[in-house]
Amino acid sequence: MDTATHVVMGVAIGGLATLDPVVSQNPAMTQAVMIGAIVGSQAPDFDTVLKLKNNAVYIKNHRGVTHSVPFWFIWPTLITIMLFMIMPPLNLYHVWMWTFFAVFLHVFIDIFNAYGTKAFSPIYRKWLALGVINIFDPFIFIMHIAAIVAWRFGAHPGWTFLTMFIVIAGYYIWRIREQRKVYQAIHLEHPDATHIFTSPTFRWSRWHIVVRTDNLMFVAEWHKQKLTYFETYPFEPIPDDPVIDAARHDDNLQAFLSFSPAYRWAVSIEPHGYSVKFVDLRYRSKGYYPFVAIVRLDENLEPLSSYTGWIYNTDSLKRKLHYAS
Structure with a gap:
C-alpha cells in the first residue's frame, strides 16, 4: 500500500490496542504502543532510501529483505528497544506484540497489490503479487479516516477500529471474489492461457489485464463485466542473441x-x-x-x-x- 494508508493503519492498530487491558490501563503503555504501531507500520518501507542510490537498486530490492520473515521479528524488536530506552518502564512483551502486529499487517496487505513483495523470503523467495487491491485504495483509506474521526468525537477506539478492520476484511474477500470472476471470464475466452496478470485500478469495475498463452500476449481491460482488447503481441522469449x-x-x-x-x-x-x-x-x-x-x-x-x-x-x-x- 501507499505511505499514507500505512500511517493511518498504524494509528488504527494503536487504537485497536486499547482493547488490551495492559495497554488501556497505563497511559505510558498507550502512548508507547501507539508510537510502536505507527513506526512499525512504516518500518518495512524504510528501504525506500535505496532510491537515493539509483532506480535499479531500488526496484531490485524494494519490498525484499525488509519485508522478509526475519524482519517481521527484527523490526518490532528494534522499535521496542528504542521505546524502552526513551520511555518509562513498560510491559515490553505487549509493546512488542502490538508492534509486531503492525509490521506483519504491513507486509501481509502488500501481498494483495500488483507490485507485491517477497513476504516469505528466505523460505519462499518468489514475489507474491495477487493483484487484488490497488496501491492506493480510496475505500480503505476513507474507512481509516472515518474511524479516526469517530474516535476524535468520542467513540471507543478499540471497538471502532475492530469494527473497521472487520469491514475491510469483508472488502478484501469481495475483491478476491471479483478477481476470480475476471479470471473465470478470461479462461472462457482463453482456455489456453498460461498466465493471467491483473492490476486493479481506482474503479472497482475496471481491471488492467495481460493474458499470456504459448504463442501470444493480449493486453486488455475488464470493465463492467466486459473484456476489451487493446493490443496483441507474439510471445517471444528472450533469445540467445x-x-x-x-x-x-x-x-x-x-x-x-x-x-x-x-x-x-x-x-x-x-x-x-x-x-x-x-x-x-x-x-x-x-x-x-x-x-x-x-x-x-x-x-x-x-x-x-x-x-x-x-x-x-x-x-x-x-x-x-x-x-x-
Missing part, C-alpha cells in the same frame, strides 16, 4: 527483469550502435507503457547508458539516458 546478452549484464535491465513477469523486448540499430528496450505490459496507461528498461550499447556491445523506471514522454527518457551516459 549477442546484443541482448550484452544488455542483460546491465544493472538496470537486471532490476527490470527481476520485477516484471509480463514484458515485450525490442532491439534497434542506432547511430551510436544498439538500443535494447523492454516494456512492462501490466501498466498500460492512455495507450502508453510507462514502466521500461533501456540499455544503449556501442558497436562493440559496450554499454553507453541505461535506465529503468517510469517514463511518460520521450524527452524525459532522453534526458535520463544522457545523464546516465
